[in-house]
Amino acid sequence: MYKSIFLFLLVACVACDSTAGDTLQHRKSITVLPDSNNAGLKLPNGFSALKVAENMGRARHIAVNQQGDIYVKLERKLNGNGIMYLRDLNKDGRTEEVNGFGNYTGTGIAIHKGYLYASSDEEVFRYKLNDKGEVENREAPEKIITGLINRRQHASKSITLDNNGNIYVNIGAFSNSCQEKDRQTGSMGMNPCPILDSAGGVWQFKANVLNQTYANGVRYATGLRNVVGLDWNTQTNKLFVTQHGRDQLNNLFPQYYDDKANAELPAETMYEINPGDNAGWPYAYFDNQQNKLILAPEYGGDGKKVPTTSFKVPDMAFPAHMAPNALLFYTGNQFPARYKNGAFIAFHGSWNRFPLPQEGFYVAFIPFENGKPTGKWEVFANGFSGVEVVNNLRAVAHRPCGLAQGPDGSLYVSDDNKGSIFRIMYQGNQ
Amino acid sequence: MMKRNMIERIANCYSAFLLTGTLLLSFTAKGQTTTLEASMQRGKTIYVQRCVACHQPDGGGVPHMNPPLDGASAVKGKDKFRLIQVIVKGMTDRVEIDGEFYSNNMAPHADLTDQQVADVLTYIRNNWSNKAGAVTPAEVKAARAKLK
Numbered sequence: 001m002y003k004s005i006f007l008f009l010l011v012a013c014v015a016c017d018s019t020a021g022d023t024l025q026h027r028k029s030i031t032v033l034p035d036s037n038n039a040g041l042k043l044p045n046g047f048s049a050l051k052v053a054e055n056m057g058r059a060r061h062i063a064v065n066q067q068g069d070i071y072v073k074l075e076r077k078l079n080g081n082g083i084m085y086l087r088d089l090n091k092d093g094r095t096e097e098v099n100g101f102g103n104y105t106g107t108g109i110a111i112h113k114g115y116l117y118a119s120s121d122e123e124v125f126r127y128k129l130n131d132k133g134e135v136e137n138r139e140a141p142e143k144i145i146t147g148l149i150n151r152r153q154h155a156s157k158s159i160t161l162d163n164n165g166n167i168y169v170n171i172g173a174f175s176n177s178c179q180e181k182d183r184q185t186g187s188m189g190m191n192p193c194p195i196l197d198s199a200g201g202v203w204q205f206k207a208n209v210l211n212q213t214y215a216n217g218v219r220y221a222t223g224l225r226n227v228v229g230l231d232w233n234t235q236t237n238k239l240f241v242t243q244h245g246r247d248q249l250n251n252l253f254p255q256y257y258d259d260k261a262n263a264e265l266p267a268e269t270m271y272e273i274n275p276g277d278n279a280g281w282p283y284a285y286f287d288n289q290q291n292k293l294i295l296a297p298e299y300g301g302d303g304k305k306v307p308t309t310s311f312k313v314p315d316m317a318f319p320a321h322m323a324p325n326a327l328l329f330y331t332g333n334q335f336p337a338r339y340k341n342g343a344f345i346a347f348h349g350s351w352n353r354f355p356l357p358q359e360g361f362y363v364a365f366i367p368f369e370n371g372k373p374t375g376k377w378e379v380f381a382n383g384f385s386g387v388e389v390v391n392n393l394r395a396v397a398h399r400p401c402g403l404a405q406g407p408d409g410s411l412y413v414s415d416d417n418k419g420s421i422f423r424i425m426y427q428g429n430q
Numbered sequence: 431m432m433k434r435n436m437i438e439r440i441a442n443c444y445s446a447f448l449l450t451g452t453l454l455l456s457f458t459a460k461g462q463t464t465t466l467e468a469s470m471q472r473g474k475t476i477y478v479q480r481c482v483a484c485h486q487p488d489g490g491g492v493p494h495m496n497p498p499l500d501g502a503s504a505v506k507g508k509d510k511f512r513l514i515q516v517i518v519k520g521m522t523d524r525v526e527i528d529g530e531f532y533s534n535n536m537a538p539h540a541d542l543t544d545q546q547v548a549d550v551l552t553y554i555r556n557n558w559s560n561k562a563g564a565v566t567p568a569e570v571k572a573a574r575a576k577l578k
Contacts, residue, residue, distance in 0.1 A: 152524055184538070185537070251480070393490060394486065
């Protein structure tokens with residue numbers, strides 16, 4: 001039975017491939033059948049989904065080459081490897097061949113102009129890709145950046161590239177709010193915050209120069225606590241980032257914030273970044289209820305006072321603690337026109353909203369026009385957690401972490417909890 | 431006569447011993463149960479105030495960030511000193527816990543009294559699937575003396 005379905009699909013696939021012209025390019029994906037339950041996801045009308053692979057470990061960020069094969073960066077080694085290369089040999093959309101390489105763990109991975117870039121929590125490497133989209137010299141990458149700070153907290157180094165030869169690296173702050181004593185009740189903030197010299201921002205380096213250190217890089221933007229999601233908007237040539245806001249306002253300053261206030265504050269934020277921008281961490285945070293920047297309690301704030309210094313205001317604010325772990329501008333043609341050039345954001349899901357239920361665990365979408373959001377954010381793909389209400393993190397099945405666009409315009413989502421890779425397709429009428 | 435007296439005295443003594451023993455046993459058993467339950471109740475209040483945000487209501491923690499307490503070998507284990515140390519001094523080291531690493535720092539809770547440290551440890555050692563017995567204020571006091 002399965003064999004005959006497989007044969008039918010193979011024939012259908014080959015037939016489609018041989019007859020499809022350029023105008024039907026996006027229809028090619030129709031030969032890839034979604035899972036009958038859309039891999040457990042809830043999607044807008046006309047969209048469907050399948051699980052490309054499972055049990056790929058701590059699958060952080062992902063990159064898809066022109067052949068539709070997937071590179072997965074792992075936070076912990078799987079079978080001794082830090083990068084997985086997933087190949088779909090029979091073009092059914094599912095992985096048949098898994099190869100591993102890379103003797104380091106981390107989060108960042110990207111394909112750009114014939115190279116695969118990947119980061120550990122201290123360094124960034126690149127590998128030349130051949131015309132099949134394969135890494136030929138797996139054990140000898142070029143080390144382009146080294147010596148980045150890693151002090152456990154917010155250690156992941158997310159990366160993206162522009163079209164002008166630069167790579168952007170997030171260096172997360174190794175602290176919650178730059179308190180003299182991290183996460184201790186009432187401990188005040190260090191002023192100025194010394195962490196900002198080497199972290200709490202995005203650094204720009206050259207994409208093709210070896211062994212760069214802090215001395216060779218430019219602090220492109222600062223006051224960003226931990227940017228896990230970042231992407232280059234090729235329409236306007238601007239860097240966009242999504243920041244994880246600070247935790248534990250209620251535990252650390254109970255005189256100003258109760259449990260409910262902590263559950264809703266501060267906003268998770270998205271910014272369009274210009275060189276030299278300062279988003280305010282740790283001195284201020286964005287309050288999405290008062291809709292303004294508020295002075296952090298570590299620096300004399302009381303939940304109402306505003307900072308006297310001017311900081312960047314976010315271009316989009318989200319509910320607190322949802323952890324935007326990936327940002328992707330959609331440039332494909334498969335999805336309906338309103339998605340073109342818009343932003344997808346993978347929310348890893350919160351842990352710091354008790355006694356309220358935890359939030360996030362979905363992929364959101366923001367419509368864009370000419371590089372600016374034109375509407376509010378909306379939930380695009382939900383159901384990753386596998387439970388209606390998340391009251392305990394242990395109950396969560398999948399946590400969205402990485403996003404990538406396939407050559408046919410499909411959207412790929414990685415899950416770093418169970419190591420599943422999802423593929424979302426549009427098969428409705430345009 | 432004398433012999434009888436002696437036997438009576440021994441018997442009396444024995445029954446008195448038995449009675450005392452039984453009383454003592456029942457008192458201790460009842461006392462222990464009450465003590466454990468009361469300690470867990472007080473410990474739960476502290477847990478909700480100080481621990482639940484990171485370690486979660488089910489003690490399951492947050493993957494790769496905050497370690498679980500439910501089922502954790504160190505929480506269930508015999509080394510009470512180490513547990514008291516973590517509460518009082520916090521934890522910022524990169525250590526492997528049951529095969530996993532966790533990224534967040536834990537703040538010290540040195541302001542808790544010996545009784546409160548004992549209560550919250552008793553709570554986490556006997557809640558969820560854990561059944562590891564109580565920690566007493568005396569044990570906390572002794573450990574704290576060594577930690578200074």
